[in-house]
Amino acid sequence: MPTTSAELKGSLFPLSILQLEDNNLEKLQQQLDNKLKQAPSFFFRAPLVINIEQVIDKTIDFLKLKQSIEDKNFICVGICNGSIEQKKLARLAGLATLQPPKSSENKPKVITKEIIEQPKEEPVLEPINAPNMIIRQNVRSGQQIYAKNADLIIVGTVGNGAEVIADGNIHIYGKLRGRAIAGASGHKTSAIYCQSLEAELVSVAGNYSLSDAINENHWQKSSVIKLEQEQLIIEPLGTP
Numbered sequence: 001m002p003t004t005s006a007e008l009k010g011s012l013f014p015l016s017i018l019q020l021e022d023n024n025l026e027k028l029q030q031q032l033d034n035k036l037k038q039a040p041s042f043f044f045r046a047p048l049v050i051n052i053e054q055v056i057d058k059t060i061d062f063l064k065l066k067q068s069i070e071d072k073n074f075i076c077v078g079i080c081n082g083s084i085e086q087k088k089l090a091r092l093a094g095l096a097t098l099q100p101p102k103s104s105e106n107k108p109k110v111i112t113k114e115i116i117e118q119p120k121e122e123p124v125l126e127p128i129n130a131p132n133m134i135i136r137q138n139v140r141s142g143q144q145i146y147a148k149n150a151d152l153i154i155v156g157t158v159g160n161g162a163e164v165i166a167d168g169n170i171h172i173y174g175k176l177r178g179r180a181i182a183g184a185s186g187h188k189t190s191a192i193y194c195q196s197l198e199a200e201l202v203s204v205a206g207n208y209s210l211s212d213a214i215n216e217n218h219w220q221k222s223s224v225i226k227l228e229q230e231q232l233i234i235e236p237l238g239t240p
Contacts, residue, residue, distance in 0.1 A: 017080070018048045018069075020055055025068040032072040038146050038165055038184060048074050049098055053081035060086060062093035125186050128168040139164060139178065146184075160200065169193065176202075182225075191226035193237060207232045 020028070036043050048069060052060065062079075069076040078096030079086070087097040130150035139145060139154060141161030152166035155173045162178035164170055167185040169192070176194040183190030183205035192202055197218050200211050202225045209225075209232050222237035 016046060016048050017051050019051050020065075022055060023060060025064060028065075029068055029072055032069065032074060036072060036074075038148075043074070046074055047077045049077050050079045051081050052079050052086060060089065062090045062095055066093055066095060126167070128187060128190075133166070138174070141178070149185075166190070179203075180225075181208075183227075188227050191224055193224050195222045195237075196220050197223040197225075197234070202232070202234075204232055209234075 050065065050069075066076040076095065078098050079090045080098045082090060082097065090097055126149050128149055128151065130148065132151045132153055133145070133147035134153045134155065135145060136155045138156040139158045139162040141159050144163045145152065145154075145165065147166040147168065147170075149167050151168040151171065152164055153171045153173070154164060157174040158164055158172055158176050158178045158180065160177045163181070164172075164178070165181045165184050167183065167187060167190075169190050170180050170182045172180070172192070172194040174194075175196040175198055176192070177198045177200070179201040180192045180194070180199060181201075181203040182192045183203075186205055188205040190204055192204065197214065198211075198220055199214070202209050202214075204225060204227050207227060207230070214234065218234045218236070223234050224237050225232065225234050227233070
């Protein structure tokens with residue numbers, strides 16, 4: 001008789017780490033609201049791991065914490081850097097307890113999305129009619145720049161750990177080593193242009209690709225990243 005079995009295999013999925021500063025859940029929800037407004041197509045249903053090492057209060061209500069995060073259309077996967085007692089309470093709330101990688105502060109905090117998402121309504125898109133935002137300097141690790149209803153032009157390099165976001169196109173006259181999110185509000189005709197593609201992550205209208213998925217033929221080459229038939233494609237810059 002045919003039998004079925006489940007096979008477990010080790011794998012590594014990138015998750016975003018949310019730094020919890022205190023037990024003020026209203027402030028946390030406002031911060032998540034602001035993040036979601038920046039790039040709703042990208043951050044909707046994004047999974048988060050909560051770093052609680054800065055929270056002095058050991059009696060965290062993990063059920064309320066989880067609910068506060070999921071009320072804002074993020075997914076609370078688990079916690080990291082908790083005490084033994086905090087880990088026990090987190091598990092009782094149905095959260096995983098994870099060990100962050102060494103030197104995690106130097107690693108890209110990449111956000112991925114669930115393979116299966118809940119269906120959602122198409123957002124009402126605002127026109128890209130604001131003046132272009134032009135940044136004439138390098139964007140360094142930990143910095144984030146957002147061009148609302150506009151194209152973003154970077155005259156310099158986007159460093160590892162940096163993040164540039166635009167509702168329109170992104171033009172980088174330098175190396176793209178960090179993360180670039182174009183069409184953040186859902187504009188599928190947006191694109192990313194860069195002189196040297198070395199990105200941790202690129203995304204257009206919620207469709208993304210991580211560094212290890214970028215073909216070596218495009219690596220460190222001038223490139224354009226765009227959508228065609230709902231698929232993210234990368235082409236040499238200047239391709240008709």
